[in-house]
Amino acid sequence: MSRAIVSVTNDLNTDQRVAKTCDTLVDLGYEVLLVGRKLKSSTPISRSYKTKRFNLLFNKSFLFYAEYNFRLFFFLLFSKKKLLISNDLDTLLPNYIISKLQRKKLVYDSHEIFTEVPELVDKSFVRRFWTSIEKRIFPKLKNVIVVSPGVADYYEKAYNVHCHIVRNIPKEISVKPLALPFDHQGKKTILYQGSINMGRGLELMIDAMSLLEDYIFMIAGDGDIIETLKEQVKQKELENSIIFLGKLGPAQLKSITPLADIGISLEEDLGLNYRYALPNKVFDYIHAEIPVVVSDLPEMKKIVETHQIGRVLKDRRSKELSSLIKSMDKRQYSNALKKTKKELSWSVEKEKLIHIFKHLN
Structure with missing residues (x-):
């Protein structure tokens, strides 16, 4: 095998795109090993394929990337x-070097415009630093996958490399909705x-909530600015x-998402990565059958319209956002x-992925 x-x-x-890729490889008869890292907050993982997580000395900043x-x-x-x-530029260098040293096939899946x-x-x-790595390696890649037409167009123009588009659409699974973990009155x-x-x-969105007395805003996730947001909520x-x-x-999130009335994806136009983004959550909202409010950015706008x-x-003002939300049923x-x-x-996107793996260069 x-x-x-x-x-x-x-x-x-929580990386559902990578999980779907691994499942597809298993279906194609590959023995799969998924490699990542272990954090203090990491929970046990059980998959139909093998996994390995590095315990690192550094988990932030440039030292993390160097060690990993x-x-x-x-x-x-x-x-x-x-x-x-x-997957993404921060794993490309070692994969590329090994692929050349040992003459192995390499697939690069770019989830975003990393730089x-x-x-x-x-x-x-x-x-x-990351741009220099990208410029040296990307033009030599033969099997590239990206998440949206905008990202594909960017890389094809920059490096004259054909990119396959596989959107991060969730699997079609039946999930029983849970009750919300709070009283929404x-x-x-x-x-x-x-x-x-x-x-x-x-x-x-937090600013707009001051004008939305009949709504509750749920934030599911974690990240760099979580404490800043909590302080903003407290002050207001x-x-x-x-x-x-x-x-x-993933399972808990899929059970809660259908209970919402509206899903939001309000990324700012902060560079090309967000401009051409087609976030996973937009498809998650669609598959949970809840309407979405998105930024006026090309990829998201095209899907919604x-x-x-x-x-x-x-108009990115709290008054305009609150009015738009109130108008939606x-x-x-x-x-x-x-x-x-x-x-x-996903059945359509999976066929694209299968074709790529069956016709590697």
């Missing part, structure tokens, strides 16, 4: 494999799920209107969401 080693820098628990890439290089060097799958993430905007040295609920980082529009005395659910497992499954926020989008859910299915 051929062995595929899939590498990421996260702790494996060093460990990954030597692990890959002495591991049996036929296929390497690198354009907002976290690197003010870190010129770090950004130049008959109020409508707004949901944000995902990373709690800068540029996600969460500050704007909105503790009864904004609920921090914390980091939820083409399928008529929500609204696009044109979950029931009016029900038919469009059911139809879109069938059209935007």
Whole structure:
């Protein structure tokens, strides 16, 4: 049996895109090993394939990336494999070197435009470092997967490399909704799920909650600015209107999402990464059959307007956002969401992935 080693820098628990890739490889007859790292907050993981998580001395800053890439290089060097799958730029260097040294096939799955993430905007040295790696390696890649047409267009123009588009659409599974873990007192609920980082529009949504007395805003996830947001909520005395659910497992999240009345994805236009983003949560909302409010950015806007499954926020002011939300009724989008859910299915995206793995260069 051929062995595929899939590498990421996260702790494996919540990366559903990578999980779907691994499941597809298993279906194709590969022996799969998924490699990531272990954090203090990491919970046990059980998959149909093998997993390995590095215990690192450093889990933040440039030292983390240096240590992880060093460990990954030597692990890959002495591991049996036929296929390497690198997820994002922070795992590419060791995968590329090993693929050349040992003449192994390499697939690069870019979940974002890594050098354009907002976290690197003010870190010129770090950004130049990652850009230099990308410029040296990307033009030589033969099997590249990206998450949206905008990202594909960016890389194809920058490096003249063809990119396959595989959107991060959730699997079609039947989930029994749970009760919300708090008393919402008959109020409508707004949901944000995902990373709690800068540029996600969460500050704007919190401001808008002062004008949305009949709503509760649920935030599911964790990240760099979580404490800042909690302080903002406290200062505005909105503790009864904004609920921090914390980091939820995929199954628990899928059970809660359908209970919301509206899902939001309000990324700011902070560089090309967000501009061309097609976030997982947009598809998660669609498959949970809840309407969405998205930023006026090309990829998200196209999905919402083409399928008529929500609204696009044109004016990023709290008054305008609150008015837009008040104008929405979950029931009016029900038919469009059911139809879109069938059209935007993982079964279609999976066939694209299978074709890629069967025709590797």
